[in-house]
Amino acid sequence: MADQTHPSQPADPDRGPVRRGGQILSGAAAAAPTFDQLLLDTRQSGMTAPPVSDVASTTSDAWRVLRIQAEFVEGFGTLAQLGPAVSVFGSARTGEGTDEYALAREVGRRLAEAGFAVITGGGPGAMEAANRGAHDVGGVSVGLGIELPFETGLNPYVGIGVDFRYFFARKVMFLKYAQGFIVLPGGFGTLDELFEALTLVQTGTVSRFPVVLVDRAFWGPLVDWIRGALEARGMISPGDVDLLSVVDTAEEAVALMAAVQQGGRA
Incomplete structure (x- = not known):
């Protein structure tokens, strides 16, 4: 538990x-x-x-x-030669043995097999699972840790780790060195990273940056709210919700990342 x-x-x-x-x-x-x-x-x-x-x-x-x-x-010195990478986000509370943990691990494995480095927050739960999946197949597994009062340190599947004192410095690394985000079920921290990425894409600060949500049952209500409240009331432009891709499987998520890397569309 x-x-x-x-x-x-x-x-x-x-x-x-x-x-x-x-x-x-x-x-x-x-x-x-x-x-x-x-x-x-x-x-x-x-x-x-x-x-x-x-x-x-x-x-x-x-x-x-x-x-x-x-x-x-x-951060810049450690990650400058990283190569193609994807940042994976999800709950630190995802327990080993759960379907969510298995999904995150498969995402990490498939990303590594597709030639991507896997970047996570380096913590437990879904982060550990994604790093573990990359580690399983000899891929590049990166953890960007953060100083917190309840911090437990980087998980054992991180191959390249950087510890940060400041959240905003860490966030720059997630974005600067990734070709996209894969977002698994998570809480406030996951939502924070998700909406920051969407804002940067919406404003053109970053381009060709896919944001893929995995698990329609979990993310569907949020996407419906964005469409039915924000778009319907003119808070965002028509079509802004399409900046998100929603899938159910690790295979679909990684395929979208590979398509963008090869010059396609998310």
Whole structure:
């Protein structure tokens, strides 16, 4: 059964080691806020951390700029020679032994067999399954981890891993080095990546970038809402919903990616 602990719960001060960028922390230090929290959550609600004034020398905005720059340099340097790749998104709560886990694993395997590197968030669940599928057939398996209070580290099937402190730096890597997204059933994080990609395609920021949703039963109601609410009320242009492709199988999803890579249409 999947862990039902809510991810927004604060870190346990007695927990084991966790990664914070290049740091490995345990005990009370592991309960300190992440770098994203220090940057974005000025309220510092419920955090067991020193006052901001005590750590100002390393968390001031000027120092953050250098940290952010370093994240981009690390990501660009690691992934620059990656070759054709697809980013795969899905729930971290997808349990091994479920149909969803098997689907994600098949997606990873088929992508690798088609010559794509598989990029995920490097975590458990569907991310682990997609990395595992690529690993099964000797493909390139990439994990882009993120510092979170409940972080468990990169899954064991990641061959190339980069840990990020800041979500926005990580998001750039998902988009910059992928030829498209395959999106499996997931929660808020999955939806965040999905709608960011759609916005960039809609605005022409990226082009020829297929976004494929796998599992019609799961995604169908969302697509119906986009068509029946957003398009019907003029919130998006007629046809914008067609930026999405919805399929049921890993084979269909990978075929769409291969078609775009070869100069076809999603």
